[in-house]
Amino acid sequence: GDVGAGEQVFSANCAACHAGGMNVIMPEKTLQKDALDQYLAGGRKEASVVMQVTNGKNAMPAFGGRLSDEDIANVASYVIDQADGDKW
Numbered sequence: 001g002d003v004g005a006g007e008q009v010f011s012a013n014c015a016a017c018h019a020g021g022m023n024v025i026m027p028e029k030t031l032q033k034d035a036l037d038q039y040l041a042g043g044r045k046e047a048s049v050v051m052q053v054t055n056g057k058n059a060m061p062a063f064g065g066r067l068s069d070e071d072i073a074n075v076a077s078y079v080i081d082q083a084d085g086d087k088w
């Protein structure tokens with residue numbers, strides 16, 4: 001996916017709960033490398049983020065049908081790029 005396009009998707013759809021890679025609802029479940037390794041179903045990879053964004057989990061809403069597959073792929077690339085590079 002396109003990391004730059006994903007950053008725009010993130011700002012518009014995710015930052016309300018995940019500004020700066022944090023998590024305002026479940027503080028331990030951040031978008032940082034160690035948290036994704038520990039908590040993200042399927043492990044720290046783009047396909048796992050695509051799954052969670054598409055389907056939602058607990059208090060996180062599902063974005064399937066609200067965002068295009070392309071937008072979801074791009075935001076997943078952005079989240080993994082940020083985490084892998086310790087950019088947040």
Ligand code: HEM
Binds near residue numbers: 052060
């Ligand atoms: C968890 C991404 C939107 C609330 C997560 C995780 C990812 C993620 C990758 C796993 C983090 C971890 O387990 O450490 C995104 C993306 C979003 C988005 C890319 C936008 C497309 C939101 C919004 C909310 C939210 C808008 C709040 C209304 C949560 C919560 C969890 C979570 C509560 C923890 C779920 C659980 O394991 O029980 N998010 N998120 N997310 N997100 Fe989001």
